[in-house]
Amino acid sequence: MTDDAPRKPLQQAVALAYDSGQPAPKVVAKGRGLVAEQIIHVAQEAGVAIHESKELVSLLMEVDLDQQIPPILYRTIAELLAWLYHIEAAQKSGLPLPPAPDTSIPLTEI
Template sequence: MTDEAPRKPMQQAVALAYDTGKPAPKVVAKGRGLVADQIIHVAKEAGVAIHESKELVSLLMEVDLDQQIPPILYRTIAELLAWLYHIEAAQKSGSPLPPAPDTSIPLTEI
């Protein structure tokens, strides 16, 4: 028997980018462990808002790099993008930051 502490699940991270005029955001970075840590670090340094959702990240990890998100995630990602715009507006005006949206995805949609 060993006295090792139980291992924490490896952190995952996904970065999305949306170009105006394109049909949907695309996955521009994704990874686990140290790569995930680096994605989060770069986002924080750039002042990018970070939203944590293990369920959503798990689904986005299945999308290939440089590919658009699947239509099933359009609504959830649109809500996240709207949240980000509200955060930017609140920061500029000094208003309180809006609460993060619920990114749980009903099993009936998957």
């Protein structure tokens, strides 16, 4: 018996962690399908902001676990971190949440 229903594409997720003493954020979790769903679920339960960018996730999936992000992604990830800090500040002060940054990576940088 065949299933002709359209299949949902495999979801991917990457979790980053950054401590102020580190030179760059590290990939602390990554996965596809059920693992990706679990990463997202854990982040949501912990109140961690989630940003969706298929292009960025695809690039980060190439980074080994516990490895720092490559220099080519520093600016993009820095913009995401700044956005997260603005979200936290807005939530504390009751201000509107800032719009998500554009995380597209110019082809000239890759």
